[in-house]
Amino acid sequence: MNDIALDERLEADTFPVTELPLCRVLLMNDTRFTWVILVPRLPGVSEVFDLDEESQQQLWREASALGAVMKDAFEGDKVNIAALGNVVSQLHVHVIVRHKNDIAWPGPVWGMGNAEPYTADQQASVRAQLLAEIDVLNLA
Amino acid sequence: MNDIALDERLEADTFPVTELPLCRVLLMNDTRFTWVILVPRLPGVSEVFDLDEESQQQLWREASALGAVMKDAFEGDKVNIAALGNVVSQLHVHVIVRHKNDIAWPGPVWGMGNAEPYTADQQASVRAQLLAEIDVLNLA
Secondary structure (H helix, E strand, O other): OOOOOOOOHHHHHHHEEEOOOOOEEEEEEEOOEEEEEEEEEOOOOOHHHHHOOHHHHHHHHHHHHHHHHHHOOOOOOOEEEEOOOOOOOOOEEEEEEEOOOOOOOOOOOOOOOOOOOOOOHHHHHHHHHHHHHHHOOOOO | OOOOOOOOHHHHHHHEEEOOOOOEEEEEEEEEEEEEEEEEEEOOOOHHHHHHHHHHHHHHHHHHHHHHHHHHHHOEEEEEEOOOOOOOOOEEEEEEEEEOOOOOOOOOOOOOOOOOOOHHHHHHHHHHHHHHHHHOOOOO
């Protein structure tokens, strides 16, 4: 396990869920959306195309697979997958379950008011649900 | 060449640039951003994970490669790559060159005021520049 430092802002805004073969899986501490962030454990990478071809494919494989199971588990209407990085330069990919009645729909989630943090119980519950989904993925 | 119909809204907001092995390449008719949209020529696909594994990889390969050459050609500070699809359900991936002095920075481009259309000359010029970049890619 490569121990690359996590950007401070990502660290402050999320809590850790688990590790995939390439990426850390973080959950945004915001009950308004089921919103996961994947962070490749590689140093000095900002753009997707800074990764070699194999790591790029693994990154998208992890993001797509997570999106598919999350849409199902959280009964989403749509999944948003995005690598933006205008604020946090450390490469990270957003995987967000969207609902037609969520506060930002049909707009994007970024910059939509303030996050509403999870309670400790909620956090444990959503993390367990995510882990159960991720557990059955074959991503190695 | 598969002749899948293009969503009406995508058709209205963009003009065609070229075809990659999997995707149509469209340019958003908005001079505020160099903003390309990739649309896989496959029917009935809304989520990235609706594609088979091989097509998913090809989609991201095309998006990443395009992002890399566009960042270079248009001297971007960052590239945003995103599959959202909350409004237009036909699967499409945004590839957007961002600049620190663009009107939306550091926020996302979606929903930022009104598009500023290209003149015919501008359109021809940016299309030629994109084609020159795409021409040297090996994406088959």
